[in-house]
Amino acid sequence: MPNWCFVDFTIFHHDCEMVDRFERAFNAGQLLDEFIPMPVEYKNHGVFVPGSPAGFFPMWRQWRCQYWGTKWDIGCADGQDGSIYRINDNKLRGSFASAYAPPYDGFMTLGEMGFRFTMRFETEGFNFSGYADNDRCEVDDVDEEIAHECCDDGYVSATDMARYYEMPCEHLMDQMFFEDDLDVVSRGAFV
Secondary structure, X not given: OOOEEEEEEEEEOOOHHHHHHHXXXXXXXXXXXXXXXXXXXXXXXXOOOOOOOOOOOOHHHHHHHHHOOOOOOOOOOOOOOEEEEEEEOOEEEEEEXXXXXXXXXXXXHHHHOOOEEEEEEEEOOOOOEEEEEOOOEEEEEOOHHHHHHHOXXXXXXXXXXXXXXXXXXXXXXXXXXXXXXXXXXXXXXXX
C-alpha cells in the first residue's frame, strides 16, 4: 500500500473542448492515460523477469513513474479518491490522491498541450507538502530528520531511505515507486 499524496488543483485551457476532454478523462479515472497514453508494449509486462531491462519493477510501472510522475492513473472513478467541478467553460478545480508524489511530470506534459495548472500537495508518509505550477515545483516541508539522516549528496534515494529505516533496499523499493535508485527530486520531493 503506498503513501498517498493528496493534491488540490486548478486547470485552465483556452480551448473549452480540451477542458471538456480533461473533465471526461478525470471522471473516468483515466486522466493521464488519456493525454499521455502508455504504449501498448508496456501494458502487458506485469511481472518481473530476472535480467530483463526492466530491472526490479515491471515495465509499465517504470514508464508511468517516468512520464506521469506516479504509478497509477488519477481521477474519480472506481473508488479513486478524487473530485472535480467546473468553475467556468475554461477552468476546472478538483482534488485527487496519487501514489507517493504529485504527478508533476504528467501535468508538465499537459502544460505542453496548452493547459495552465496550479497544484498544492501534501503526502502522508514522507512528510512533505508544496506547490507546483507550469513554471516551478516548490516543497514547503520535508521531514528534517529523514532529510538530515538520509541525504548526504543533495537528494534522498531509495538506498538512502532503506539505510535510514534499516531494511533491505529491495523491501523498501517494493513499497515505493523508485526504480534503479532514482532520486525523489525527479518525482517532486525536493530536499
